[in-house]
Amino acid sequence: MYQPISIVNIYYQGFGDKRLIGKLTMDGRRPTFGYDAAWLADGLELSPIEMPLRSAPYYGSHASSHYLCGLLSDSLPDGWGMLLMDRFFRRTISNTAPVNILDRLAYIGDSAMGALSFEPQHDLSANVIDMSELTLAKLAAANQTILSGQDSDILAELIVIGGSPQGARPKALVLYDESSDFITTDTASKNPSATSWLIKFPAQSEHKSVCLLEALYADMAKKAGLNMPMHHYFDIDSEYAAFGVERFDRMGNQRVHIHTLAGLLDIDFRIPSLDYLQYLRCVRMLTQSQLAVESAFKHAVFNVIFNNKDDHSKNFSFMMNEAGSWSLSPVYDLAYNSGMNGYHQMDVAGEARYPTLSHLLKLAKLADIKQNKAQAIIDQVASVAEDFLTVINDHDIEKELSNRVIQDIKANINRMVS
Numbered sequence: 001m002y003q004p005i006s007i008v009n010i011y012y013q014g015f016g017d018k019r020l021i022g023k024l025t026m027d028g029r030r031p032t033f034g035y036d037a038a039w040l041a042d043g044l045e046l047s048p049i050e051m052p053l054r055s056a057p058y059y060g061s062h063a064s065s066h067y068l069c070g071l072l073s074d075s076l077p078d079g080w081g082m083l084l085m086d087r088f089f090r091r092t093i094s095n096t097a098p099v100n101i102l103d104r105l106a107y108i109g110d111s112a113m114g115a116l117s118f119e120p121q122h123d124l125s126a127n128v129i130d131m132s133e134l135t136l137a138k139l140a141a142a143n144q145t146i147l148s149g150q151d152s153d154i155l156a157e158l159i160v161i162g163g164s165p166q167g168a169r170p171k172a173l174v175l176y177d178e179s180s181d182f183i184t185t186d187t188a189s190k191n192p193s194a195t196s197w198l199i200k201f202p203a204q205s206e207h208k209s210v211c212l213l214e215a216l217y218a219d220m221a222k223k224a225g226l227n228m229p230m231h232h233y234f235d236i237d238s239e240y241a242a243f244g245v246e247r248f249d250r251m252g253n254q255r256v257h258i259h260t261l262a263g264l265l266d267i268d269f270r271i272p273s274l275d276y277l278q279y280l281r282c283v284r285m286l287t288q289s290q291l292a293v294e295s296a297f298k299h300a301v302f303n304v305i306f307n308n309k310d311d312h313s314k315n316f317s318f319m320m321n322e323a324g325s326w327s328l329s330p331v332y333d334l335a336y337n338s339g340m341n342g343y344h345q346m347d348v349a350g351e352a353r354y355p356t357l358s359h360l361l362k363l364a365k366l367a368d369i370k371q372n373k374a375q376a377i378i379d380q381v382a383s384v385a386e387d388f389l390t391v392i393n394d395h396d397i398e399k400e401l402s403n404r405v406i407q408d409i410k411a412n413i414n415r416m417v418s
Contacts, residue, residue: 014115047071070266115257196250208241262313280367309339
């Protein structure tokens with residue numbers, strides 16, 4: 001009979017280190033986290049705002065994250081990853097056995113995004129999966145099988161390579177070398193030129209060209225001067241496509257600690273509760289850098305002009321170096337999104353539906369960014385958007401989708417005129 005996991009040891013594995021941070025246990029039906037005494041003595045502040053080092057335990061506040069506290073909830077997948085986990089546990093564990101959040105973290109193990117890993121008190125090493133024969137085409141087909149409500153024959157493999165990344169669209173973690181087109185889902189593979197990438201597939205009922213559109217957005221972000229990682233569009237076959245981006249939580253074979261804005265502030269990202277000013281102030285407090293604040297402002301301008309209204313607090317992150325200093329992470333999940341009822345998740349100086357030039361300039365002023373600097377950033381991103389409109393029809397994007405993108409970006413550019 002399956003025995004639910006009762007204790008999970010949590011380790012920091014940043015930059016080749018491996019140290020016990022603390023333990024996660026269950027207090028009744030709620031998980032509780034406590035820092036280890038040795039970590040309290042000389043460990044880094046991994047979550048300095050809501051989870052500073054202290055001997056008292058931490059409890060989470062949000063049912064949507066299974067009541068995990070912010071530092072740990074960043075490692076918990078949502079959307080696609082949770083769907084895979086639910087299917088996996090239903091297939092492998094009897095319906096009467098309760099599955100708790102510790103079980104989920106234990107199966108994420110050391111495949112979590114960032115630098116945290118999770119090890120249960122009892123050994124799960126018998127569940128080793130051979131993933132060396134998987135291809136992108138097999139993954140894409142299996143993803144669609146899962147999305148249609150059926151179980152895939154490679155569900156166990158998917159739980160390992162797709163059960164940790166964030167977001168609602170199907171994803172997989174791979175090693176990829178763009179120069180040779182080498183790609184493998186076996187992340188333990190020894191290929192010195194391959195680096196860690198995240199591959200995204202279309203969601204259910206989405207046309208394959210959404211992946212091409214996201215690749216074009218990534219190109220535009222780079223052209224606008226945002227810190228956009230290496231990326232690639234995979235045109236797999238007539239049915240399937242994928243968008244890949246190099247992971248910034250991996251540097252070679254070393255892991256980097258990443259904290260989302262939602263995790264840092266221990267908030268439920270599903271509920272709009274932050275605005276862009278709060279984000280920019282958080283950037284200043286954590287990084288102590290005016291350049292970082294201006295870069296974050298450019299990210300906000302890009303989201304406004306390019307109509308990315310899926311700008312919730314889990315789509316902004318910070319990264320910590322070996323010494324414990326913080327910086328902005330590269331940008332990610334930049335895609336056309338019309339938003340819930342047409343609204344941004346984070347408002348711009350009080351406006352969440354149709355932010356204008358005056359709203360962006362007001363945001364800049366409140367965030368202590370000089371007006372001439374803010375105007376230059378807005379002009380730069382608007383110019384890139386105008387260039388984008390001249391080339392989007394050169395690409396094989398579903399006509400209805402491209403028409404919506406063109407219409408919305410044109411309207412947003414027009415709002416940037418005083």
